[in-house]
Amino acid sequence: MGQHVQEKIAALRDELRKHEYLYYVLDKPEISDLEYDAMMRELQALEAAHPEFLTLDSPTQRVGGKPREGFVKVRHSSAMLSLDNALNEAELRDFDRRVRDLLNGEPFQYVAEVKLDGLSMAARFEEGQFRLAVTRGDGAEGEDVTDNARTIRTLPLKVPTHLPRFEVRGEVVMLQKHFAQLNEERERQGLPRYVNPRNSAAGSLRVLEPSITAARKLEFFAYLLLVDGRPAYDSHWESLQALQQMGFKVNPNNKRVNDVDALYAFCQKIETRRDDLGYEIDGVVAKVDSIPQQERLGWTAKAPRWAIAFKFPARQEETVVENIIVQVGRTGALTPVAKLKPVFVSGVTVSNATLHNEDEIQRLDVQIGDTVLIERSGDVIPKVVKVVRQGIDRRKFEMPKQCPECGSDVVRAEGEAASRCLNSNCPARLKESVLHFAARGVMDIDGMGDVLVDQLVDRGLVKNIADLYDLTLEQFLTLERMGEKSATKIRDNIDRSRQQPLPRVLNGLGIPFVGERTAQILADTFGDLDRIATADADTLQSANEVGPKVAESIRRFFAEEHNQALVERLRTARLTFTHEAKRIEGGPLAGKVFVITGTLPSLSRDEAKAKIEAAGGKVTDSVSKKTTYLVAGEAAGSKLTKAQQLGIPVLDQQALLDLIGQ
Ligand code: IVH
Numbered sequence: 001m002g003q004h005v006q007e008k009i010a011a012l013r014d015e016l017r018k019h020e021y022l023y024y025v026l027d028k029p030e031i032s033d034l035e036y037d038a039m040m041r042e043l044q045a046l047e048a049a050h051p052e053f054l055t056l057d058s059p060t061q062r063v064g065g066k067p068r069e070g071f072v073k074v075r076h077s078s079a080m081l082s083l084d085n086a087l088n089e090a091e092l093r094d095f096d097r098r099v100r101d102l103l104n105g106e107p108f109q110y111v112a113e114v115k116l117d118g119l120s121m122a123a124r125f126e127e128g129q130f131r132l133a134v135t136r137g138d139g140a141e142g143e144d145v146t147d148n149a150r151t152i153r154t155l156p157l158k159v160p161t162h163l164p165r166f167e168v169r170g171e172v173v174m175l176q177k178h179f180a181q182l183n184e185e186r187e188r189q190g191l192p193r194y195v196n197p198r199n200s201a202a203g204s205l206r207v208l209e210p211s212i213t214a215a216r217k218l219e220f221f222a223y224l225l226l227v228d229g230r231p232a233y234d235s236h237w238e239s240l241q242a243l244q245q246m247g248f249k250v251n252p253n254n255k256r257v258n259d260v261d262a263l264y265a266f267c268q269k270i271e272t273r274r275d276d277l278g279y280e281i282d283g284v285v286a287k288v289d290s291i292p293q294q295e296r297l298g299w300t301a302k303a304p305r306w307a308i309a310f311k312f313p314a315r316q317e318e319t320v321v322e323n324i325i326v327q328v329g330r331t332g333a334l335t336p337v338a339k340l341k342p343v344f345v346s347g348v349t350v351s352n353a354t355l356h357n358e359d360e361i362q363r364l365d366v367q368i369g370d371t372v373l374i375e376r377s378g379d380v381i382p383k384v385v386k387v388v389r390q391g392i393d394r395r396k397f398e399m400p401k402q403c404p405e406c407g408s409d410v411v412r413a414e415g416e417a418a419s420r421c422l423n424s425n426c427p428a429r430l431k432e433s434v435l436h437f438a439a440r441g442v443m444d445i446d447g448m449g450d451v452l453v454d455q456l457v458d459r460g461l462v463k464n465i466a467d468l469y470d471l472t473l474e475q476f477l478t479l480e481r482m483g484e485k486s487a488t489k490i491r492d493n494i495d496r497s498r499q500q501p502l503p504r505v506l507n508g509l510g511i512p513f514v515g516e517r518t519a520q521i522l523a524d525t526f527g528d529l530d531r532i533a534t535a536d537a538d539t540l541q542s543a544n545e546v547g548p549k550v551a552e553s554i555r556r557f558f559a560e561e562h563n564q565a566l567v568e569r570l571r572t573a574r575l576t577f578t579h580e581a582k583r584i585e586g587g588p589l590a591g592k593v594f595v596i597t598g599t600l601p602s603l604s605r606d607e608a609k610a611k612i613e614a615a616g617g618k619v620t621d622s623v624s625k626k627t628t629y630l631v632a633g634e635a636a637g638s639k640l641t642k643a644q645q646l647g648i649p650v651l652d653q654q655a656l657l658d659l660i661g662q
Contacts, residue, residue, distance in 0.1 A: 004647035038588035071143035078229030096260035115283040118173030151214035159246040170222035222248040319343040330432035367394040466569035502579035542614040587616015598636030
């Protein structure tokens with residue numbers, strides 16, 4: 001039996017590694033998240049039942065090990081120095097001239113790479129296995145963050161290579177979307193927001209609790225490959241390719257170029273794409289490609305002479321806060337927004353900046369009349385970085401006691417950062433709800449933007465999202481700037497949205513805590529809207545990733561009379577309420593056959609069966625070769641013996657619950 005289980009474990013690990021690589025490094029997943037999670041849980045259960053087969057390079061070890069007392073200092077194999085900067089084209093050309101002079105006119109090439117704005121880290125591998133990760137620290141010595149680094153999915157834990165040992169250096173970053181999610185979550189928990197993705201990546205890598213790092217979803221981009229502190233190949237470009245072949249994430253924009261003109265063109269091109277990358281960059285790094293040439297160029301005390309960082313100008317400007325207003329969102333949250341004296345920031349005129357909430361205003365100590373530094377980062381809305389000068393007649397912002405849209409009371413609940421309008425029929429909330437429902441990626445109703453929604457709501461034509469489906473061509477034609485052609489188009493777009501699949505409908509309803517991913521999981525698990533709407537909190541929690549908070553929020557939403565009426569009207573409008581596709585194969589236990597025997601510690605046989613079935617598994621009575629797992633409790637008898645003879649893995653109650661994700 002040992003043999004059988006060990007092979008199964010090895011096969012699962014290989015599969016998981018393959019899918020991690022496809023998902024995280026290549027961004028081309030071949031299986032759904034649910035299938036991936038199910039495989040991971042299967043491996044976890046097997047390893048829990050057979051700790052003798054557990055190894056540190058297993059994909060399960062990414063979930064985060066035990067907390068530590070403190071960080072151990074480690075010396076770097078060679079110094080991690082920084083780079084000299086070029087702040088404009090002239091300085092870049094100066095650098096190129098120095099290189100050419102020092103190389104006596106010999107031909108050479110540059111490798112141009114994006115300069116990622118995160119924190120650098122060195123990862124050491126022996127016999128293809130990840131062994132140690134060290135932060136940059138002071139350049140000579142850094143901190144051992146091995147357990148935390150292991151949770152980074154783009155850092156492979158095991159790689160195919162002929163090198164007996166090597167070191168990869170690269171940058172740890174947090175994607176802007178994960179940064180935004182993290183801050184939203186922190187706001188919900190009443191915690192202060194992180195200022196930017198770099199700080200939050202640094203904070204997430206240097207925590208003593210690896211499970212926190214795991215939850216933060218960091219990425220590692222590799223940019224140097226060393227053996228014994230020296231480059232592994234004679235060409236840097238070749239090193240990058242070797243890294244890519246081993247399964248590391250190497251930035252896809254990197255390019256080898258022939259001269260400084262092409263290098264500068266690369267810098268300009270990357271700068272125009274800065275907003276679209278999904279992560280923060282602050283420039284371009286150019287490195288002489290040939291390592292023998294690098295060695296001839298050598299180092300100054302601080303930095304290599306063979307490389308330069310071309311820095312993009314900071315996307316920050318000073319301006320005056322002329323007013324602070326509040327905007328009411330879909331959930332009723334009041335967001336303070338600074339109205340700015342318009343200012344040009346790297347190509348865009350900025351006149352609004354978000355201030356998030358009262359705590360943030362207090363942290364910044366910003367008042368109306370102050371001169372502030374604002375920054376455009378990857379986020380859509382610019383933000384206030386700090387107050388540069390206090391205004392002479394500065395005026396404090398006060399959160400209004402009444403909603404500026406509907407006059408209802410505004411309340412800030414204890415432990416919450418947000419103040420909210422309590423009126424669920426507030427027109428501002430309705431407008432935001434309609435915009436969310438119609439948004440791209442939700443119901444995809446093209447043309448349903450601010451201007452149209454304002455008119456529809458203000459004229460009373462739309463009182464809830466279901467009203468959209470009753471709008472007639474004539475009604476559209478009464479609106480401002482609406483001709484026959486555009487009216488027909490928008491009505492057709494609304495019509496077509498009836499075909500959007502259930503996960504989008506669910507997301508569109510705007511249930512608190514139910515976004516795109518949770519909506520997908522709910523649809524996959526329960527297969528139709530009515531089952532979700534009538535489920536109790538326990539049943540809802542049988543879905544993957546749905547905890548008590550989310551379950552309660554869903555339950556409360558569907559218990560509300562107005563929402564029930566809304567659902568009925570959407571049904572009449574023939575929206576998609578069922579979801580065939582992945583219902584069966586989507587559950588975490590899909591395709592698995594269980595037999596239950598003996599007395600389980602806290603679940604009755606029926607409860608265990610219900611849980612397995614809710615997760616997509618099947619329960620049969622007798623053990624055969626088709627049985628995937630035997631779940632065994634106290635006083636298990638002949639079924640246990642038979643399973644052992646057939647080499648079928650045996651789970652206890654806890655292992656079963658782990659497998660389901662509970
Ligand atoms: S090469 C000697 N390549 O920028 C070579 N660095 O000021 C040193 N960085 O500390 C690093 N992207 O954290 C290199 N593609 C890239 C980079 C990069 C970001 C960071 C790195 C380093 C700093 C240098």
